[in-house]
Amino acid sequence: MIEALFIAHLTVLGFLYRLLDEKVTRIIAIFYAIYMGAFTVLKPALLYYFGSYFPYSTNKPGPVAASLVGSLIFLVIQYVGIKLFADLPPPKFAVRLFDFDEATPRGVTFAFLVLMVISFVGCTIKFGDAGYLFKYVDTFAASMSLANGSYYLNSVAEILVYGFLMFASYTYWKMPAKQSFGYLILALVLTFFWTKLANRTNVLVAILAWASCAITPEQQRRINVFALAAIGYVMLVLLYVVNYIRLGTIGSINFGSAIFGAIYGAAVDMSPVDNAVMLYSDLTSHDLMYFAYLAGAITPLVMIPSAIFPFKLRPDKDSALTDLFFPHGADQTFYHEGSTLTFTIPGSGYADAYYFGVVVASALYVALFCWYLWIYRKGTRSSKFIAAFCMMVHIAGYRLSIESMFVSFYLFLSLIGFTRFLALLPSGAEERQPPDDNALPIPSGGPS
DSSP: OHHHHHHHHHHHHHHHHHHHHHHSOHHHHHHHHHHHHIIIIIHHHHHHHHOOOOTTSOOOHHHHHHHHHHHHHHHHHHHHHHHHHTTSOOOHHHHHHHOOTTOOHHHHHHHHHHHHHHHHHHHHHHHTOTTGGGSOOOHHHHHHTTTTTOTHHHHHHTTHHHHHHHHHHHHHHHSOHHHHHHHHHHHHHHHHHHTTOOOHHHHHHHHHHHHHHHSOHHHHTTOOHHHHHHHHHHHHHHHHHHHHHHHTOGGGOOHHHHHHHHHHHHHHHTHHHHHHHHHHHHGGGSOOOTTHHHHHHSSGGGGSOTTTOTTSOOOOHHHHHHHHHOTTOOOTTTOOBTBOOOOOHHHHHHHHHHHHHHHHHHHHHHHHHHHHHHHHHHSOHHHHHHHHHHHHHHHHGGGSOHHHHHHHHHHHHHHHHHHHHHHHTTTTOOOOOOOGGGOOOOOTTSOO
């Protein structure tokens, strides 16, 4: 039974890889295959064959099989959704939000400087120190201290990330590849240090997104899975070192941690699979959630703070599930996300209505993925870069809940729209849809 499920997973992943290789680019297809393979095949195999469970998790084979059924449903729905809907045109307003082709150098500079100021104010409040740039600060502790009532400050503090996306997409559109890559690295370094950005995955994804757009399809066809994985691992090691430089604690760099830290980080990142197995095992002892949290997250009302709209439905399913299974708090020796754990898209969907909930969560996940895919295939050059970034961040979001994905989706739309407003403000450019001959449709076989 278990072996048949693993074979089915590998088969569907193979079909998904080939489909994405046709619809987008090989780099995105490889990223998808590696990430989803790690979560849906590698980690469950380690649980089942080697018993590498976290101490709290169940070690029975039944829940592992049940979780594999859920992830298989998820992968099948992804394939069907992409196969049927990848060629649809994107909504016009979505392309406009992601499009910086109409901006000017003056507008891009103005917007970036404004976002730097906003980010500085947010970081000063977040860290409680205007001199945070020149001191060691605990980014994780500062973020978690905002969890009860002021979590929006995290978005304010890291708003410069949207300035980086604007700058990188604009330079990709206006400049030759080598020059735009130089500006990409420059903007990344500035954003990384200015905001004390703790999420190093965003840095890796940004570079891969640029590569997926700038490298020709012929060159990408010569890239294999192992080469991309090796490059990604080296980049993670470098980011580990750069993080200590950013924090001003160079003397704390440990060679062993630098080399093996990426492996340990990957193991911790895949812990939602353990959480999902526990959920499949123990959910029968608890009440189902019947999409109550999904109802709170699926509309833009989720963006209104509770202090302004106290009657809105809660969207924080991950927190509710954590409290359900760990009413006295999670074991902090294994988790570094405060008291909130995550359970994967199919796992959290299962908590709503068993496997029907998995189907609903998976369908919504692929709907959001297709939103970015449409813009990547049919949008302008600058919007294509941002859509590639969003696609890969969305792929990494498999470890979360669909409710969290909707919160991130609406937050991204609002902040990238605000960034575009700032970028077009100095030039007085008219809001208009780019003409059809400026669009870049992607033919079968890769981007042109």
